[in-house]
Amino acid sequence: MLLRNTYVNWVRRMVEKFKVRMRELDPSERVNNFEEVALGYTKEEAIAEANRCLQCKHKPCVAGCPVGIDIPGFIKALREGDIEKSTRILKDANNLPAICGRVCPQEKQCEMACVVGKIPGSEPVAIGRLERFVADQNISLETTVKPSVNKRVAVIGAGPAGLTAAADLAKEGFSVTVFEAFHTAGGVLVYGIPEFRLPKEIVAKEVEFVKSLGVEFRFNQIVGRTIPFEEIKSEYDAVFIGIGAGAPRFMGIPGSNLNNIFSSSEYLTRTNLMKAYLFPMYDTPVKIKDRVAVIGAGNVTMDAARTAKRLGAKEVHVVYRRSEEEMPARIEEYHHAVEEGIVFHWLTLPVEYIGDINNNVTGMKCVKMTLGEPDDSGRRRPIQVEGSEFIMEVDMVIEAIGQTPNAILKAGFSTVRLNKWGNIDADEASGRVDEGIFAGGDIVTGSATVIEAMGAGKRSARAIKSYLLRKR
Amino acid sequence: MHAVLSKKRIAPDTYDIWLSHPDIYRYAKPGQFLIIRIDEFGERIPLTIASAEKDRVRVIVKAVGKSTYKLCAMHEGESVADIVGPLGNPSEIEKLGTVCVVGGGVGIAPLFPVARALKSAGNEVIGILGAANKDHLIMVDEFKPFLDRLYLSTDDGSAGVKGTVTNPLKEVIADYTPATIWAIGPMVMMKFVSLLAYQNDIPCWVSLNPIMVDGTGMCGACRVEVGGEMKFACVHGPEFDGRLVNWDELIKRQYQYREEERLALEKYVRELGEKDG
Numbered sequence: 171m172l173l174r175n176t177y178v179n180w181v182r183r184m185v186e187k188f189k190v191r192m193r194e195l196d197p198s199e200r201v202n203n204f205e206e207v208a209l210g211y212t213k214e215e216a217i218a219e220a221n222r223c224l225q226c227k228h229k230p231c232v233a234g235c236p237v238g239i240d241i242p243g244f245i246k247a248l249r250e251g252d253i254e255k256s257t258r259i260l261k262d263a264n265n266l267p268a269i270c271g272r273v274c275p276q277e278k279q280c281e282m283a284c285v286v287g288k289i290p291g292s293e294p295v296a297i298g299r300l301e302r303f304v305a306d307q308n309i310s311l312e313t314t315v316k317p318s319v320n321k322r323v324a325v326i327g328a329g330p331a332g333l334t335a336a337a338d339l340a341k342e343g344f345s346v347t348v349f350e351a352f353h354t355a356g357g358v359l360v361y362g363i364p365e366f367r368l369p370k371e372i373v374a375k376e377v378e379f380v381k382s383l384g385v386e387f388r389f390n391q392i393v394g395r396t397i398p399f400e401e402i403k404s405e406y407d408a409v410f411i412g413i414g415a416g417a418p419r420f421m422g423i424p425g426s427n428l429n430n431i432f433s434s435s436e437y438l439t440r441t442n443l444m445k446a447y448l449f450p451m452y453d454t455p456v457k458i459k460d461r462v463a464v465i466g467a468g469n470v471t472m473d474a475a476r477t478a479k480r481l482g483a484k485e486v487h488v489v490y491r492r493s494e495e496e497m498p499a500r501i502e503e504y505h506h507a508v509e510e511g512i513v514f515h516w517l518t519l520p521v522e523y524i525g526d527i528n529n530n531v532t533g534m535k536c537v538k539m540t541l542g543e544p545d546d547s548g549r550r551r552p553i554q555v556e557g558s559e560f561i562m563e564v565d566m567v568i569e570a571i572g573q574t575p576n577a578i579l580k581a582g583f584s585t586v587r588l589n590k591w592g593n594i595d596a597d598e599a600s601g602r603v604d605e606g607i608f609a610g611g612d613i614v615t616g617s618a619t620v621i622e623a624m625g626a627g628k629r630s631a632r633a634i635k636s637y638l639l640r641k642r
Numbered sequence: 643m644h645a646v647l648s649k650k651r652i653a654p655d656t657y658d659i660w661l662s663h664p665d666i667y668r669y670a671k672p673g674q675f676l677i678i679r680i681d682e683f684g685e686r687i688p689l690t691i692a693s694a695e696k697d698r699v700r701v702i703v704k705a706v707g708k709s710t711y712k713l714c715a716m717h718e719g720e721s722v723a724d725i726v727g728p729l730g731n732p733s734e735i736e737k738l739g740t741v742c743v744v745g746g747g748v749g750i751a752p753l754f755p756v757a758r759a760l761k762s763a764g765n766e767v768i769g770i771l772g773a774a775n776k777d778h779l780i781m782v783d784e785f786k787p788f789l790d791r792l793y794l795s796t797d798d799g800s801a802g803v804k805g806t807v808t809n810p811l812k813e814v815i816a817d818y819t820p821a822t823i824w825a826i827g828p829m830v831m832m833k834f835v836s837l838l839a840y841q842n843d844i845p846c847w848v849s850l851n852p853i854m855v856d857g858t859g860m861c862g863a864c865r866v867e868v869g870g871e872m873k874f875a876c877v878h879g880p881e882f883d884g885r886l887v888n889w890d891e892l893i894k895r896q897y898q899y900r901e902e903e904r905l906a907l908e909k910y911v912r913e914l915g916e917k918d919g
Contacts, residue, residue: 351858353679353724361860390726392858396669418862420872427867427891429898436861444685444855450909453709454685454855455902529894576859577877581731 189296190219197509201479204365204447207506208272216303220249223295226285231297234283236625237270237334239263241280241297248304257309260301265337266330266376266624269359271302272368274621275500308375315383316343321638324349324406326393329357330620331412331611333380334627335634340383342635349391349402352443355380357414358620361443362435364473366480367503370442394582407641408606408634411586411594412627415612416576420569421465425523428531430457434466434474434570441477459566460484463534465520466570467492468617472503474568475512486512487562491519491539491552517541517552521559523567533563572617579613591616600633601626608634643721647698649714653778655705656748657714660698663725667694672735672755673849673881676701676727677857680712684723687713688854688876690752690826691728699725702751702780708906729857730880733824733847735759740766742820743789744807744835746827747773750780752849753826760824761788768814769793772807772827776800808834815842822847825884829893836884848884850875852896866892 193209194200200207211219223245231241240259247256260267276298281287287294321344325336328350336346354360356373381387393399393413402409418433420426437456440446446456462478464471467490478486488507490497493516497504508514515536522535538558541550575592586603589595593616594609601608610626612618647660666676675690676699687709692700705714713722733756741760745753750771761767767788772795773779779794779801786792793810794802803809807827814820815838823846825835832848839846852864852875859877866875867888873879 351726352856390724392726392729395729395858396666396727398669417859417874420862420865422872426872427865427888427895429895433862436855436863439855439861445683449902450906452683452685453906455899455906457898457902529891577874578859 187292189222189293189299190215192296192299197506197511200366201510204480206369207366210306211299211303213303216300217249217251219296220245220300222286223249224285230283230285231280231295234280235263236279236621237264237628239280239301244304245295245297245300248300253304253307254309254311256304257307258311260304261311261379264301264624265334265380267301268305268372269330269368269376270621270624271298271300271305272372273359273363273619274298275619277501279621313341313379313383315341318345319343319638321345321407322347322405323634323638324402324409325412326402326409327351327357327412327414327611327613328355328377328387329412329414329611329623330359331414331623331627331630332357332410333377334624335410335412335608335610335631336385337380337383338628338631339634340380340385342631344635344638345386346384347386347388347406349393349397350387350389351392353389354443355387355389361439362470362473364438364442364477365447366476367473392578392582394578399583399585403607407638408608410601410627410630410634411583411603411607411609411613412611412623413576413579413613415573415593415617416579417574418569419572419574421520421571423520423522425525425531427529428523428525429529430459430531430566431523432457432566432568434464434470434568435573437474437568438470438477441481447477447481456481457566458482461487461564462566462568463487463489463520463562463564464568464570465489466572467497467499468570468572469499469503471570472499472507472512474570476507476510478566478568479510479512483566487515487564488512489515489518489520489534489536489562491517492549493517493541496549515562519552519554520562520567524561530565531567532565533561534567536560536562573612575613599629601630602633602637606637643723644725645721646716646718649716649718652702652780653704653773655714656778656780657703657705658692658700659703659713659716660700661722661725662697663694663699663727664697666691666699666725666727667696670694670699670728671732672759673733673752674728674730675752675851675857675880676725676729677854678713678722679724680709680716680722682723684712685709686726686855686857688729688851688857690849690851690880692751692754694728699727702748704748707903708910711907711910726857730876731878733759733881735763737764738821740768740818740820742768742770742811742814742818742823744770744811744823744825744827744831745772746807746825746831747778748780749827749831749849750785753824754781754784756824756826757785758788766790768818768820770795770807770810770814772796772802772831774798806834807831808838811835811838815844820844824848829889829896832884833887833889833893836887836889840885846884847881848887849880850882850887850892851880852892853898866895
């Protein structure tokens with residue numbers, strides 16, 4: 171009791187400047203398992219953090235949220251102890267709050283706009299952690315679904331965009347069928363993001379919520395391959411395409427087909443979706459090697475590197491051609507990786523893989539880089555330093571350098587207009603592609619974030635609703 | 643869930659299995675494959691479609707690893723959890739004149755729909771079927787109605803000519819100059835058929851079945867070098883011109899998980915033993 175009081179007092183003292191810290195598994199312990207690293211707030215911690223919110227009238231945080239959650243509203247209900255009301259406010263705008271509370275880059279969205287964070291030396295309110303806390307209380311709500319409208323909508327892909335669009339449309343009374351390529355729903359939430367960052371049990375619970383709204387799921391269906399897109403188009407009154415950025419990008423340097431070189435998509439799909447981290451209890455294997463290099467510096471790079479560590483790699487090296495400053499990964503994920511002993515090699519570019527007689531990779535020829543003038547992305551362009559070649563000895567490589575549109579898109583959706591990057595050419599505000607056809611998420615924007623895909627799903631659901639009601 | 647409707651042993655460790663599926667038959671074309679996941683713990687196994695009829699689909703499976711053993715050990719009435727298909731691009735079937743189809747071992751099964759389609763497209767179809775021995779030579783009678791000529795070969799000479807399929811193939815090339823060759827079988831067989839085709843300047847389709855995970859173009863596990871470019875067998879194939887395939891690399895890639903496969907199989911056999919004992 172005494173200890174607890176001391177703790178609460180400590181929290182109170184810190185309240186003004188800093189976020190209430192979230193407890194985490196110790197790095198030395200967690201590198202040996204796949205348990206969730208961030209442990210979440212207790213009720214006391216959550217209320218202490220909620221008390222830091224200024225309840226601004228102009229709500230700049232809401233404008234920073236791609237799905238427009240009434241953030242001061244849910245925080246107010248939370249600090250008044252009304253978790254049910256808080257949950258209702260969250261779920262009004264966001265069908266998957268337990269997921270967003272864990273994987274959203276809040277520092278670039280709601281928390282970036284937070285007024286508390288603008289006070290010199292102060293951190294913004296930990297909106298993401300509060301969202302997670304409320305969602306994790308698992309308050310089941312009486313979900314209000316409007317009376318049936320007798321219009322059918324097909325949603326292609328059960329990832330963040332598709333699940334959001336499906337849930338919003340079901341709430342409006344439309345009959346929604348989701349077509350999913352895998353045997354389970356979630357898309358990148360189940361095949362990409364590892365268990366230690368987003369437990370699959372949480373995803374399953376959020377999917378259950380979507381099902382509870384009356385959404386029907388058809389698994390193992392690859393529209394454009396196992397079912398013609400034209401058939402879906404003729405059978406449904408509207409279609410939402412949210413199939414994600416489907417194909418891995420490879421650097422394409424010599425030696426790319428050596429053994430033990432993987433795309434991050436393969437490595438993570440084996441580990442997460444197929445549960446290879448539990449091999450041989452599960453049948454799908456994943457390679458375990460001693461010296462692993464992961465190429466890139468995004469969130470997926472961190473996920474792959476931290477997964478390799480947990481699977482038993484002695485050394486994991488992240489290799490990135492730009493510097494720490496340009497790294498696209500969330501700072502929190504980067505810190506977690508550093509704590510877990512991942513080694514970072516900035517301004518380094520692999521130019522060739524070296525293999526042995528059995529076609530197994532044994533090393534990478536790398537060059538050092540320097541930064542020149544800014545390029546199209548506004549980041550300083552990396553330039554090779556002449557004569558800087560060196561060999562990095564590795565026995566496994568994971569390329570985590572992004573994705574391109576899936577080949578099935580071109581062949582199976584031949585009537586859908588594509589842009590110059592091969593993504594679907596959709597209107598930004600509504601996701602409209604064509605009469606009755608809408609699209610959103612990575613297949614429109616290229617690789618982006620879970621919440622951006624959810625925002626797109628939400629905008630399209632709104633546009634589909636007005637399209638169908640007009641058509642009636 | 644998809645029920646095992648029938649299962650028949652047609653060669654040592656090789657089974658002819660029909661599974662229930664509501665709509666694969668509506669879309670399946672020769673050359674395409676499906677992916678099966680047996681249960682919650684299962685991996686995704688790519689298998690070429692041998693044929694498809696209303697509400698059911700047929701695969702010929704040879705038990706070589708844990709998953710295929712498990713599948714072959716299933717009884718009629720039991721079910722597999724997931725079937726995805728048809729996947730991959732269909733074979734390019736057209737009237738070419740005289741064509742030759744070459745099947746080796748369990749690769750004879752996926753060759754069957756191709757041969758049948760080539761025959762109904764009006765081609766003169768010459769078939770060469772080969773296996774280790776007479777017992778492993780499958781589906782010969784089923785092929786006969788769709789072949790104008792049939793050659794058999796076995797490694798030990800217990801049926802047809804002794805040796806590999808390339809011996810009768812040399813004869814066929816010399817006597818009939820086929821317009822195109824289709825070859826499905828072990829990688830090494832496809833490699834040497836492709837080499838003969840290259841030497842004789844004949845297009846040669848091979849069906850590749852490399853290691854896959856999703857089978858939908860998402861992961862790149864099945865990547866293969868074809869004509870100097872990186873291709874994914876699952877979405878760009880599975881059929882490629884064998885003359886352009888980097889066989890040596892592909893064969894080595896095929897052995898990547900040998901150790902893990904051995905481990906999984908040993909554990910499975912041990913568990914079976916415990917159950918029986």
